[in-house]
Amino acid sequence: MSIKTFDEISEYIISQYEFPPLAFVNTFGCQQNVNDSEKIKGELSMLGFGMAPCAEEADFILFNTCAVREHAEQRVFGNIGALKKLKEQNPKLIIGLCGCMVQQQHIVDKIKQSYPYVDIVFGVNAIHLLPELIYQKLSGTKKILLDPVENMDIFEEVQTKRDSSFKAWLPIMYGCDNFCSFCIVPYVRGRERSRKPEAILKEFKQLVADGYKDITLLGQNVNSYGKGLNEEIDFSDLLQMLASEDGDFRIRFMTSHPKDATHKMIDTIAKNNKISNHIHLPVQSGSNRILSLMNRVYSIEQYKGLIEYAKEKISNVTFSSDIIIGFPGETEKDFQKTLSLVKQIGYMQLFTFIFSKRSGTKAAEMRDDTPRKIKTDRLNFLVKEQEIIAEQALQQFIGTVERVLVEEYIDDKKLYTGRLDNNLTIEFPGENIIVGNFLTVTVTGARKAMLKGVIK
Ligand code: SAM
Ligand code: SF4
Ligand code: F3S
Numbered sequence: 001m002s003i004k005t006f007d008e009i010s011e012y013i014i015s016q017y018e019f020p021p022l023a024f025v026n027t028f029g030c031q032q033n034v035n036d037s038e039k040i041k042g043e044l045s046m047l048g049f050g051m052a053p054c055a056e057e058a059d060f061i062l063f064n065t066c067a068v069r070e071h072a073e074q075r076v077f078g079n080i081g082a083l084k085k086l087k088e089q090n091p092k093l094i095i096g097l098c099g100c101m102v103q104q105q106h107i108v109d110k111i112k113q114s115y116p117y118v119d120i121v122f123g124v125n126a127i128h129l130l131p132e133l134i135y136q137k138l139s140g141t142k143k144i145l146l147d148p149v150e151n152m153d154i155f156e157e158v159q160t161k162r163d164s165s166f167k168a169w170l171p172i173m174y175g176c177d178n179f180c181s182f183c184i185v186p187y188v189r190g191r192e193r194s195r196k197p198e199a200i201l202k203e204f205k206q207l208v209a210d211g212y213k214d215i216t217l218l219g220q221n222v223n224s225y226g227k228g229l230n231e232e233i234d235f236s237d238l239l240q241m242l243a244s245e246d247g248d249f250r251i252r253f254m255t256s257h258p259k260d261a262t263h264k265m266i267d268t269i270a271k272n273n274k275i276s277n278h279i280h281l282p283v284q285s286g287s288n289r290i291l292s293l294m295n296r297v298y299s300i301e302q303y304k305g306l307i308e309y310a311k312e313k314i315s316n317v318t319f320s321s322d323i324i325i326g327f328p329g330e331t332e333k334d335f336q337k338t339l340s341l342v343k344q345i346g347y348m349q350l351f352t353f354i355f356s357k358r359s360g361t362k363a364a365e366m367r368d369d370t371p372r373k374i375k376t377d378r379l380n381f382l383v384k385e386q387e388i389i390a391e392q393a394l395q396q397f398i399g400t401v402e403r404v405l406v407e408e409y410i411d412d413k414k415l416y417t418g419r420l421d422n423n424l425t426i427e428f429p430g431e432n433i434i435v436g437n438f439l440t441v442t443v444t445g446a447r448k449a450m451l452k453g454v455i456k
Helices: 006-015 031-047 070-089 105-114 127-139 185-189 197-209 235-243 263-271 288-293 300-313 332-345 372-397
Strands: 022-027 060-065 094-099 120-122 167-171 214-218 250-254 278-280 318-325 349-354 401-410 415-420 425-428 438-447 450-455
Touching (some): 022 031, 031 094, 070 094, 094 127, 401 425
Parallel strands (some): 022 060
Antiparallel strands (some): 438 450
16 A cells, blocks of 8 residues: 555554654754754654654654854764664664755765664755655665755745744745855755745744744845746845734844845835844955955945945944854955954954865865964954954943843843844843743843843
8 A cells, every 4th residue: 555645654653653753853054954943843743743852762863964064064973973872772763864964965975884874864955755754764674865855846835843932934035046155055055046925925924923023034145035036026025025014023034145235125124113123244254355255246345335324224233244264365464354344343243153165165176274273363363352342332222222022031040031123132130021022121231242121
């Protein structure tokens, strides 16, 4: 008999276990992967799996992997290595790997060769095939290993089981066409594909109806949203459409690419108080020479122009950025330019990375003779400078009254933490406050990267 429907697959899987099976999904990488894992958990729940608190208690362990830096890949290999023992103790345990890492043939080959106890491998566009893969593994006698799928269709039907009850990730597009010379993402995530505005609006409305207050639109380059769609729509139009919805929510988005970010987007943020007044605008380097080698397609002058325009138009706007240190050929002079830019902009947050060579990318071919020690010294120096800059920049908010989304209660501090519209975090005392709601808080102080406040 051939089993085909979802219900039949689910019935079969459950029948294979004495107790309802448990799954453990371990996620590496960016918000895109976090959202994919929420879809995977949605599928597993529909199949009848519960969620295990740790790998040791699971019947199915899945690693959703990231390939952006070598360190991320090494961590995954370390983790899979540690599972060998669990598999020996419990031969019925199913081990799966998915995500960006397994979109690379050399990684799949290595898994086949060195980690034969991995049962299921599937690519980033094959999430909807997971039920079938688990079924095949349980029912078949031979090991299932699906090589990365090249399919670029968008599957709208997959259910999402969100990690939070008030913060949600909402993908608006997948893939990337930019080919920054250091970056593996376009190779593992494929070409840019925008979701249809109707599909995004439908999911957005449902999120608002379900009480989600903080909705982040996701894409590797949100500013090129709409390319390839039949309708005439760009990212600013999409932002405006969503911000015009009724309800108590805040929209955030990431990531904006400086080459595509427009004045229209900045104007749209400025006129809608439901759109966060924080822009994550990764600059990567403060040196035009390095930006050109990175294939970023903007100059520092253009970048600063955008920041100036946003500061002029959006009240209380804050910025954050990504910086790569030690890109091949980066000199002390280039680094000083980065440092100087960081001081001029006054970022509230900086995500700093040492260049990691990714095989298959252009930068992997470039001569890289800066010693590791110099790179780590530059990174550490930048991080220290940034701490000082952020702490100073926070002072301007003291005395202001802010809308805050309450995110957590920290028991040992007896304080609540929350997030302002401009993404700054704040802690404040209170009693019986509902996490996941908006409150009005007066900012009374700042320490390191955190504001202090009292409920108004
Ligand atoms: N699409 C986003 C953009 O263009 O800004 C970012 C995507 S990437 C997942 C996040 C950050 O990782 C990048 O902004 C970059 O700073 C960093 N990154 C990407 N490839 C890297 C590499 N090979 N070595 C070090 N950092 C890298
Ligand atoms: Fe990578 Fe550049 Fe695409 Fe961002 S825009 S995902 S850094 S290639
Ligand atoms: Fe990593 Fe893939 Fe995101 S490579 S950073 S998980 S898109």
